[in-house]
Amino acid sequence: MADIVIRNVRKSYGKTEVVHGVDLTFEAASFVVILGPSGCGKSTLLRMIAGLEEISSGEIAIAGRVVNKLEPRERGCAMVFQNYALYPHMSVAENIGYALKVAGVPKAERRARVEATATTVGLGDYLDRKPAQLSGGQRQRVAMARAIVREPKVFLFDEPLSNLDAKLRVQMRHEIRRLHQRLGTTSVFVTHDQIEAMTLADTLVVMNQGRVEQVGRPSEVYARPRTLFVAGFIGSPPMNTVPARITAPGVATTAAGWTIEFEAADFRAPFGTDVLVGIRPEHVRIVAHGGHDLPVEFTEEIGTGRLHHGHLAGVPFVVHEEAGPGEARPARLSVQLPASHVHLFDPETGLRLDAAPTGTATRALSAA
Amino acid sequence: MIERTPILNAITHVIMLIGVVVAVLPIAVVFIASTHDFRTVNMVPMPLWPGDQFFENYARVWEKADFGAKMINSLIVAVGVTAGKIVIAALSAFAIVYFKYRLRMVFFWLIFITLMLPLEVRIVPTYAVVADTLSPFRTILDFLGLPLFVPEVNLLNTYTGLILPLVATATGTFLYRQFFLTIPDELAEAAKMDGAGPIRFFLEVLIPLSKTNMAALATIMFVYAWNQYLWPLLVVTDQDMATATMQLKKIVPGPLFGQPPIWNEAMAATLLVMIPPLLVVIFMQGYFVRGLVNTDK
Known part of the structure; x- marks a missing residue:
């Protein structure tokens, strides 16, 4: 050993x-x-x-x-x-x-x-x-x-x-x-x-x-x-990252007008700052109605489910839907972004806006 | 690309047959001439069908030129040169490809440039060195004013003197270098991880891998060394050290005015001298073919 x-x-x-x-x-x-x-x-x-x-x-x-x-x-x-x-x-x-x-x-x-x-x-x-x-x-x-x-x-x-x-x-x-x-x-x-x-x-x-x-x-x-970089490299398809601005404690708003809630205690993101909101395709929830409206451009079948591709605030946005009775080629979807799965990144440095950096994070920081 | 065109096939066959005739006809004439007696071979035109003097001519010429002893001389020189060339070429290519040191490319180019200088170009200085091998050192010592005694070593009329100047080879080094460059770096790295040092890697990995290469080089170099004429002629004054090619000259008509050329004997001697390199080529051909068939990387 x-x-x-x-x-x-x-x-x-x-x-x-x-x-x-x-x-x-x-x-x-x-x-x-x-x-x-x-x-x-x-x-x-x-x-x-x-x-x-x-x-x-x-x-x-x-x-x-x-x-x-x-x-x-x-x-x-x-x-x-x-x-x-x-x-x-x-x-x-x-x-x-x-x-x-x-x-x-x-x-x-x-x-x-x-x-x-x-x-x-x-x-x-x-x-x-x-x-x-x-x-x-x-x-x-x-x-x-x-x-x-x-x-x-x-x-x-x-x-x-x-x-x-x-x-x-x-x-x-x-x-x-x-x-x-x-x-x-x-x-x-x-x-x-x-x-x-x-x-x-x-x-x-x-x-x-x-x-x-x-x-x-x-x-x-x-x-x-x-x-x-890690957010985009780990996970397939990669994490969606959408530009937004903090408009209230625990709330970010995209250019398209979506208000996205996040765990305010986990992130250090003061009012008015520009951020990138990250959410993995598999964490986006599809609801019958009452969610954000996402026009779907095309849909891929991947066996375990479907990948719906669209755009949000000018950047590609992918939603992973579990296999189920859902519509095969929907024109639009109503989606919710659960606060517990929302990540925030600094658009300048690309770093996660962590309230309390973890041990591994500091180690990596010093390495960089 | 494979084409199926009968006319084209026929044409290529005709061209090939012409090529065969061009290549074989002179040899056939040599053989036919060597089977006639002195009178028939000098007739005009010479008969184009073999005569009945085959055994007589060959036996006589074998005695006359003392081929028994001279062929052995030639064999020693040819094998010595071939072995020397293979060893030196492999080692110098190994040094050039696998070791990183200053002036590496300078050394490579120095070797490569000598490729353009055949023995004939440097024959005078080479002769001088062979006649007194340590003379360069004596010159250097004299120049430096060191009164050291350097003995005189004369390599004229020795096998060493016949072999050594022919051993250095740029062609072989270049051939090995090109081959070593095709061997993936990972193989050298794997050997390093396995704990093998450079000598082990050379002997146990590179040499076995370059067998085909070596067979090709050996064949070319054997024929080259066997056919050497000028260098043995210069270095050998003692008849006992003469090589087979030198003897040919003695069979071919002498310088005396009016002496008729004994072509039947000359042709017989030529064929005899051709046999050993021919055997080497035929024997080594098997290795080429096997090497070519087994080229799965």
Whole structure:
């Protein structure tokens, strides 16, 4: 079991800084997912932990030991790459056992460990095959077995599922989760897929443009996004954000004249300030009458329900309706925005207008 | 794109047949000439059907040129040059592709520029160095005023002297570099994560992966080294060190005025000298084809 502590880590290539001072602590045995769009520095951060990239400044410690100057092999990390990076000329068994061979593990013990590991990932019958003869999912399993067999202190996953088709991706996701539950090894998983991130993470780290936007449990990040970026990135379809002005305590009014109530105690939004009102499509309530009137432009069927698309105060506004007897293609809807699900953001800084910033929020703030 | 046009097919076949005739006809003439006796081969026109002197001609020329010993000389030189080239080319390409250091591109271009300088261009200085291998060091020491004794090492008439100047190769380095660049970076990173150092990665990952590449390079270089004529001619003065190609010259009609050319023997010798590189090409071809079939990344 090893914890990972990242202190004010920066990375620059020449004059361009791509990671701007990240502070994070990953508890031992936890499953951490770093989520962000491409180019946000998440892979760079992972590669700095692995030792494949130099750390420009700051410090990374694994199990209490600063690893800045250590070679990758001395850090006790095993990594699973996006394109698997299997050795094409070696059989599955040789691929899995290569790290052990390099470490000088005797042949008999090596074979036993390779076989045991291959069986746990369901590759027992494929030990003599070459990677070229395996399917994508099987190659991914070999890559995982190669990481598992070394019994590392930390697993690092660099978008390992993005080359798989949708069905396999879900299956492998479950296998990774199961694996973590069995082995309990600290794992860091990088992805740009929010579903993967939400489902796998004990701790979710959302990154954008080389900065940490928010750290927290997935449910917490979903329920209280700390910035507009997180609000838009987590959740599908993304949160609606509508410009409005505070017109009374606990009331914001949009340009279209909608009055939206919010929990006044939760937000620091004085009278007259401009805000962005956020509400998730799945939290908008459709009522028979008496709500706000929303003209519907088009409707998408998504199986579990429908997505009604319209515009409010000049910005797109999406409503998610649970599957039910509702009209398939309504021309207009009457909607209510429950106060407990309304978020307020500062249109200038993009920050959530929290009355009392949470612990994770302050940590992220100082990181930014 | 696959087209189904019988006329076009016929035309391409005709062109191909013409190509085959152009390529094969000279060799056929060489072979036919080598099977006639001295009188028949000098007739005009020469018969275009093989004669009955095949075994006599080949046996005689084998004795006359001492091919038994000379072919072994050639083989040693060719294998030495091929092995040397492969090792040096792989190592220098490894250094250029996988290590980040100052002046990396300068070194690459220095190697690449020598690609344009064949041995013939630098033959005088190369000869001078081979004749007295340590002379550059002596010059430097003299220039610095250090009175150190440098022994004279003469590599003329040795295998080393025949092989070493032919070993440095820009072509091979370039070939390996291009191949190494196609290997995904993740493979090197995976090896790093697995704890393999650079030497291990080179020996256990890069070398096995470049087998096809190596077979191609070995074939080209073997033929190149076997066919060397000018360099052995300069370095070898001792008849025992002569190579097979050098012997050819001795079979072809001598310089004496009025001596008729013994073409039947010359042609027989030519074919004999061609056989080893031909065998190498045929044998290595199997590896090319296998390499091409197995190219799943």
